[in-house]
Amino acid sequence: xxxxxxxxxxxxxxxxxxxxxxxxxxxxxEFVANFFYELxxxxxEFEVDDDLIESFVNADCSPTKTVEFSMFMSLxxxxxxxxxxxxxxxxxxxxxx
Numbered sequence: 001x002x003x004x005x006x007x008x009x010x011x012x013x014x015x016x017x018x019x020x021x022x023x024x025x026x027x028x029x030e031f032v033a034n035f036f037y038e039l040x041x042x043x044x045e046f047e048v049d050d051d052l053i054e055s056f057v058n059a060d061c062s063p064t065k066t067v068e069f070s071m072f073m074s075l076x077x078x079x080x081x082x083x084x085x086x087x088x089x090x091x092x093x094x095x096x097x
Contacts, residue, residue: 016068023070031078036065 018035026032045057
């Protein structure tokens, strides 16, 4: 069976780059996924000692995870998304060979 329909992108829709996710199942049994972009903090100052060794001053280089968006969905929807992603991953890996 074939179904046709339209895809609508709201005004102001912005693509988001992510490089990680965390989540699980909430108390209502919904699957929750928080997608984030992780970026290491870049120190703003440095110093060079007499031996020409460079070091950062007051460097807090712990990574920052910025959650770009969160999704809440049923377990069936989560399984469907996983199947769709796996099919695309398999196709991409086949094209690499």
